[in-house]
Amino acid sequence: MIRSTLLISSLIFHSATALFSQHSCITTGDTIELGEVVVNGRASVRGAGFMKTSLDFDIAGRGNSTTLSTLISSASPVYVRSYTPGGIASLSFRGTGAAHTVVTWNGITLNNPMLGQSDASLLPLIAADQVTLYHGGSAVGAGHGGLGGVVEMATEPGWNSSNHLSVMTEAGSYGRISTGVVARYGSEKIRHTTRMGHYRAENNYKFSSKVLTGDLVRARVKNASANRDLFMQELFIRGQRSLSTARVWVQRSDRNLPVPENISPESHRERLEENTLRTVASHDRTAGRATWGLSAALNSGNMKYSDEVTGIISDTRYYKAIAKSSLLWQYGKGRSLKGGVVFENDIVQSENYSSDRSRYMASLSLISDYRISDRFDSNINMVLPLSDGDVITPDISAGVEYRPVRERDIYMSGNIAAKSRIPTTNDLYWIPGGNPDLKRERAVNSELSVAYEGSAAMFSWDMGCALYSNRITDMILWQPVNASLWSPRNVGKVHSRGFEVRAVVTAGESGRMLRAMLSSSRTISGTKENNEFLQTIYVPRNLAHFSLSGQYGRFSAKLMVNHTGKRYTDYDNSRYLRPHTITDIEIGYSAELLGGKTNLSLRAENVLNVNYQNVAYYPMPPASLMAALRWTVGER
Amino acid sequence: MSSYHNTIYRYLLLVLIPLISITACSSDDTPPGSDDYRLSPGERGLFLMNEGNFTRGNGSISFFSVDSNRIVNDIFLAANNRSPGDVPFSMLVRGDTSYIVVNNSGKIEVVSTYSMRTIKSVTGLNSPRYIVPVDDNRAYISSLYSNEIMVIDLVTLAITDTLSIGMTSEQIVVVDDKAFIASWSGNNIVTVVDIPSGEVIDTIETGIEPESMVLDIDDMIWVLCSGGFMHQEGGRLLRIDPASLQVVESIGFAQGSYPTSLRISGCGKHLYYLDGAVYSISVREPALPDNSLIDNGERLFYRIEPDTDNGYIFVSDAVDYQRRGSLLRYSLTGTFIDKHSAGIIPGNMIIHGK
Numbered sequence: 001m002i003r004s005t006l007l008i009s010s011l012i013f014h015s016a017t018a019l020f021s022q023h024s025c026i027t028t029g030d031t032i033e034l035g036e037v038v039v040n041g042r043a044s045v046r047g048a049g050f051m052k053t054s055l056d057f058d059i060a061g062r063g064n065s066t067t068l069s070t071l072i073s074s075a076s077p078v079y080v081r082s083y084t085p086g087g088i089a090s091l092s093f094r095g096t097g098a099a100h101t102v103v104t105w106n107g108i109t110l111n112n113p114m115l116g117q118s119d120a121s122l123l124p125l126i127a128a129d130q131v132t133l134y135h136g137g138s139a140v141g142a143g144h145g146g147l148g149g150v151v152e153m154a155t156e157p158g159w160n161s162s163n164h165l166s167v168m169t170e171a172g173s174y175g176r177i178s179t180g181v182v183a184r185y186g187s188e189k190i191r192h193t194t195r196m197g198h199y200r201a202e203n204n205y206k207f208s209s210k211v212l213t214g215d216l217v218r219a220r221v222k223n224a225s226a227n228r229d230l231f232m233q234e235l236f237i238r239g240q241r242s243l244s245t246a247r248v249w250v251q252r253s254d255r256n257l258p259v260p261e262n263i264s265p266e267s268h269r270e271r272l273e274e275n276t277l278r279t280v281a282s283h284d285r286t287a288g289r290a291t292w293g294l295s296a297a298l299n300s301g302n303m304k305y306s307d308e309v310t311g312i313i314s315d316t317r318y319y320k321a322i323a324k325s326s327l328l329w330q331y332g333k334g335r336s337l338k339g340g341v342v343f344e345n346d347i348v349q350s351e352n353y354s355s356d357r358s359r360y361m362a363s364l365s366l367i368s369d370y371r372i373s374d375r376f377d378s379n380i381n382m383v384l385p386l387s388d389g390d391v392i393t394p395d396i397s398a399g400v401e402y403r404p405v406r407e408r409d410i411y412m413s414g415n416i417a418a419k420s421r422i423p424t425t426n427d428l429y430w431i432p433g434g435n436p437d438l439k440r441e442r443a444v445n446s447e448l449s450v451a452y453e454g455s456a457a458m459f460s461w462d463m464g465c466a467l468y469s470n471r472i473t474d475m476i477l478w479q480p481v482n483a484s485l486w487s488p489r490n491v492g493k494v495h496s497r498g499f500e501v502r503a504v505v506t507a508g509e510s511g512r513m514l515r516a517m518l519s520s521s522r523t524i525s526g527t528k529e530n531n532e533f534l535q536t537i538y539v540p541r542n543l544a545h546f547s548l549s550g551q552y553g554r555f556s557a558k559l560m561v562n563h564t565g566k567r568y569t570d571y572d573n574s575r576y577l578r579p580h581t582i583t584d585i586e587i588g589y590s591a592e593l594l595g596g597k598t599n600l601s602l603r604a605e606n607v608l609n610v611n612y613q614n615v616a617y618y619p620m621p622p623a624s625l626m627a628a629l630r631w632t633v634g635e636r
Numbered sequence: 637m638s639s640y641h642n643t644i645y646r647y648l649l650l651v652l653i654p655l656i657s658i659t660a661c662s663s664d665d666t667p668p669g670s671d672d673y674r675l676s677p678g679e680r681g682l683f684l685m686n687e688g689n690f691t692r693g694n695g696s697i698s699f700f701s702v703d704s705n706r707i708v709n710d711i712f713l714a715a716n717n718r719s720p721g722d723v724p725f726s727m728l729v730r731g732d733t734s735y736i737v738v739n740n741s742g743k744i745e746v747v748s749t750y751s752m753r754t755i756k757s758v759t760g761l762n763s764p765r766y767i768v769p770v771d772d773n774r775a776y777i778s779s780l781y782s783n784e785i786m787v788i789d790l791v792t793l794a795i796t797d798t799l800s801i802g803m804t805s806e807q808i809v810v811v812d813d814k815a816f817i818a819s820w821s822g823n824n825i826v827t828v829v830d831i832p833s834g835e836v837i838d839t840i841e842t843g844i845e846p847e848s849m850v851l852d853i854d855d856m857i858w859v860l861c862s863g864g865f866m867h868q869e870g871g872r873l874l875r876i877d878p879a880s881l882q883v884v885e886s887i888g889f890a891q892g893s894y895p896t897s898l899r900i901s902g903c904g905k906h907l908y909y910l911d912g913a914v915y916s917i918s919v920r921e922p923a924l925p926d927n928s929l930i931d932n933g934e935r936l937f938y939r940i941e942p943d944t945d946n947g948y949i950f951v952s953d954a955v956d957y958q959r960r961g962s963l964l965r966y967s968l969t970g971t972f973i974d975k976h977s978a979g980i981i982p983g984n985m986i987i988h989g990k
Contacts, residue, residue, distance in 0.1 A: 210718060211693070211718060211719070211721070212721065212741065212743065212757065212759060213743075213757040213759060214716055214718055214754050214757060260691055260693065260722070262693040262719070262721050262722045262741055263691065263693075263721075263722050263740050263741050263742065264741055264742030264743060264759060264760060264761070264762075266742060266760060266762060267740060267741075267742040267762060267763055267781075309762070309763075309781055310781055311781075431866075432866055432867075479956055480936055480954070480956060480957055485867075485894075569692065569694065570692075570694055570980065571958040571959050571980075572959055572960050574960075575694055616692060616693060616694075617691075617692075617693045617722075
């Protein structure tokens with residue numbers, strides 16, 4: 001049992017890096033499509049009938065040490081299950097599993113095809129200009145396989161900003177050091193963006209524990225250091241009616257994986273190295289009412305896992321090629337049709353497969369936006385996956401949006417969606433136990449939401465709430481066949497329902513501004529067994545984030561409070577992690593220096609020194625400090 | 637103030653009030669342990685090691701009382717207000733002191749048998765599996781990962797020596813002054829150690845992965861080989877003469893089999909093992925049986941323990957390795973008697989009181 005669990009856990013632990021999509025979305029992050037609206041800094045993004053949320057980078061901080069994991073756990077209803085700072089962090093959207101949340105970067109799915117999930121701790125925010133959450137049904141048009149939702153990272157050309165250079169450095173408790181550079185330069189027709197970052201953390205903080213011996217002891221986290229280096233280069237060329245882009249993202253990371261506090265530190269010494277290369281090239285051209293686009297992407301990755309004590313070594317490589325084309329036709333105000341086709345090829349080389357595995361996938365998509373009246377919009381998304389030549393039931397979503405008050409931005413929306421997720425390559429080919437006969441997982445999603453945006457005098461606000469239901473069937477679960485063999489089967493069922501509330505209220509303008517943000521969610525997710533409802537493990541019923549930030553002249557201050565509710569750690573809900581509320585405080589000062597703008601900030605994290613865990617027996621850091629210095633020349 | 641602003645403020649209040657209510661809720665992170673555990677020296681029953689899920693630290697220890705026909709779960713947690721650790725795997729009971737081997741926590745919890753209160757935690761061990769006394773004061777501790785056997789003084793509870801045997805170790809059987817140590821994980825060897833000198837005096841080749849061993853009425857060692865985690869070959873049951881150190885009997889299982897959990901009756905005449913179902917073999921007329929003694933049906937039998945003095949065979953059902961498992965009790969003829977809810981992945985059982 002232990003050895004089978006070791007193999008399976010090594011499978012889970014050691015493949016947490018990003019890869020290519022199984023089905024990429026048709027849209028591109030820098031698209032020139034007419035009618036596409038990219039909103040940054042606002043809480044929500046309208047899409048007829050569907051809920052999307054644009055996250056504010058300022059809540060988590062813009063330093064190179066900040067990752068998608070940090071941002072999402074500070075400002076969204078998505079739960080982040082992170083082992084330790086810098087450790088593996090998976091996302092749970094609306095009560096679903098990590099494999100049901102898809103993360104994309106400029107249209108490429110980053111979820112690992114072996115595991116189906118992405119590691120949000122390896123996705124620094126320096127690699128994106130905006131992050132958007134596509135809740136529930138909206139995921140059909142945003143990224144295939146997101147039964148719970150999609151997290152989209154995107155970069156922008158910055159045509160409207162002048163050349164600028166931003167240099168940032170950070171230093172904090174338990175050996176955290178980070179540097180980053182972002183440069184945008186070029187002309188009105190050609191723009192370049194260069195991003196570089198280095199991050200290192202020892203993560204050797206102290207914690208109190210009486211788990212191992214019964215005596216309360218102060219111990220220090222060992223073997224938890226993490227390193228990450230990133231380089232990204234982007235090129236944008238625009239013509240009269242065209243846009244061409246090329247992007248390259250190279251990243252290497254290595255980290256030690258600490259053992260939980262109930263395990264002797266001598267019993268394991270795990271290390272995980274992950275190197276990735278992601279490239280995307282695209283060309284979009286507009287002719288009259290039509291816009292067509294072509295893009296191609298190539299991604300490769302290498303993951304090396306080792307445990308000096310057990311002697312387990314794993315070396316995995318993966319490659320993915322994507323080609324896609326799309327055609328958008330706008331035939332009226334608020335009315336458009338978009339069709340697309342995507343071809344993909346996954347190649348995985350793993351010692352745990354009988355041979356190198358390659359699979360081809362293709363999909364057709366059709367998106368229709370139809371404005372019924374000036375207060376009534378509708379949207380239909382359909383993606384027809386074609387796998388190895390077999391036509392499979394399409395993913396489909398339909399949404400409507402109604403504005404009950406003509407002069408107010410109040411939106412009432414509803415949608416329903418049927419979605420699917422293909423098995424991971426581990427589910428299909430892992431030896432022993434992989435099951436090539438697995439079917440897709442299926443989900444039916446429904447949602448009702450209300451949103452209100454507006455401004456009056458010195459105030460502006462953006463708020464909304466959503467009720468949702470999500471039923472997943474044919475869920476793939478690894479189950480024991482006998483005492484030594486596990487195999488995946490389509491046997492799981494999960495029903496998630498709940499609500500999400502979000503409000504952002506801003507008073508004043510730049511220079512004298514006060515902003516409050518509240519995000520709260522309640523999630524009931526699980527199965528009924530013997531007339532007893534069992535909540536899915538590591539899905540908190542309650543999540544809440546509150547932040548209050550203000551700026552007065554050169555000074556700024558921020559208060560962030562994050563509450564995570566009880567999380568069950570056992571299937572029968574007999575054990576759980578108690579709720580915790582973490583408070584961070586940040587103060588900042590800006591000044592002109594060396595021809596640029598300099599911002600110095602000091603953040604006190606977990607100021608109340610709360611002893612908490614996100615995963616059982618992995619203590620999180622106590623109170624700590626982080627200082628950041630940013631120098632920017634030119635406008636952003 | 638406009639009516640719109642009033643609406644906004646009311647809306648915010650509606651959001652904040654439930655949020656504050658949610659935040660105020662708090663409770664403990666571990667289930668309440670039972671305080672029903674009071675063991676008397678002669679009480680008949682068995683300790684059940686619920687391994688829990690690897691790295692999740694949700695293992696536990698139960699005691700089933702034959703006399704009162706009830707199971708008490710989480711007895712270590714109740715006594716010590718903490719879980720025993722990650723994967724409590726095996727246990728040695730010596731009178732009023734017991735030694736709980738917690739595999740993935742790398743420690744042995746030395747406890748009072750009758751109260752379950754910890755006397756001392758012996759930590760820093762490398763993946764310990766079994767603790768087996770080799771003389772009055774010393775015991776050997778096997779290891780899943782290390783090529784060394786740790787020697788512990790059972791009185792001072794200090795690690796007094798390490799024996800390098802060149803491979804990992806699992807079960808240990810002691811015959812006179814020799815210790816027979818099975819090297820299970822990926823190996824096919826039983827190593828023979830001379831206890832007085834601590835020297836390896838011989839190795840005996842077995843089938844792949846010798847998983848369990850017992851000593852029969854004729855002082856012969858029976859070794860059950862599972863055939864390998866990847867089912868490299870069929871299982872194999874061997875009889876070893878501890879005097880000559882020769883394999884004197886070898887019985888092969890069919891390819892695809894995965895026999896485990898070899899146990900022996902109190903009289904030493906009947907072997908029991910798992911291969912999906914429960915099977916029994918006579919040591920005097922050894923042959924693979926055509927029929928099982930206890931059919932597993934839809935159940936996932938994980939470990940067995942015959943309590944032939946009291947007329948029972950206990951079987952643990954791991955269900956799906958996620959939910960709480962069960963302790964099943966059968967008669968010696970395989971008739972189902974009763975079922976008791978246990979912890980997650982109920983494994984090894986240690987009989988107490990005859």
